[in-house]
Amino acid sequence: MTQPRFDVLCIGNAIVDVIADATDEFLEEQGLDKGSMRLIDAEEAERLYGLMNPGREVSGGSAGNTAAGIAALGCKTGYIGQVSTDQLGDIYRHDIEAAGVEFLAEPRDDVGATARCLILVTPDAQRTMNTFLGAANQLKLGAIDESVIADAGIVYLEGYLWDLPEAKEAMEKAMDAARAAGRQTSFTLSDAFCIGRHRNDFLRLIDEGKIDILFANEAEIQALSGEDDFDDAVAAVCSKVPTLVVTRSEKGAIAVEGGARARVAAVKIDALVDTTGAGDLFAAGFLAGKAKGLELDQCLKLGAIAAAEVIQHYGARPEQDLKALSARVY
Incomplete structure (x- = not known):
């Protein structure tokens, strides 16, 4: 097989993050569950934005953040995510290309406003996310070029994109194109609330062999499996996917691949921000x-x-030299 154009191609919701400090009392006043992610409409986005402390704007979105991190580690990376032709859309495209990621979706003027996520960070560093999806959830089948998918070693998709029928069809098209080309498909479950909405579909993707590498955190793997015990949850899923990766915050992470199992401790940090x-x-x-x-x-x-x-600074994009930090690994 020829060397792919991209080491990893990421597909997801193109969202501009607006990050601001908040108190527990503010969350209670607004009826928000700390640590959760909820979808909001344009009116609620404007209302909440008006009540927030001054924020920092940075291009984000789950798969977009992953693409930026992969590029920072020296890999060839592309990204497919829908933005509008508005100012936030311009900001998003500039930011992700400046991070070394090739942006592969044309901005459109018929998809509403570019998405934004209002992220409230409490003193314990927990983030409560309020997401207006706007243009991000308007990814169309036509945005998926099968020849581009076939030219990526790994195709990475986020579960957050599963909320609208055509975006879901676009993701399945990408999965099928990757499999037809002999490439790997990686999928992140994204959020326990996302699993609550789409658990049956996610299990179907696993059962149909469309996912080669599955990412989850502890709460997500339990929600997907229906098991309350962590070890039971991992055991219920790991035999169904070639590679399962589960993060556990300060407990580190595990991976199960075939008959092999590996663990890593969390890296010590100076301060959780x-x-x-x-x-x-x-x-x-x-x-x-x-x-x-x-x-x-x-x-x-x-x-x-x-x-x-x-996690040692605000925002979901690396600020230090990741290649230098990781030099001791290989």
């Missing part, structure tokens, strides 16, 4: 390791290093 993007950057490190042909435990170590970097 903002957990936004921790899972996204863990996936970036792991997938970069896969693209480089590293062993399973080395892939986990790269993931842990990337996740540790991003």
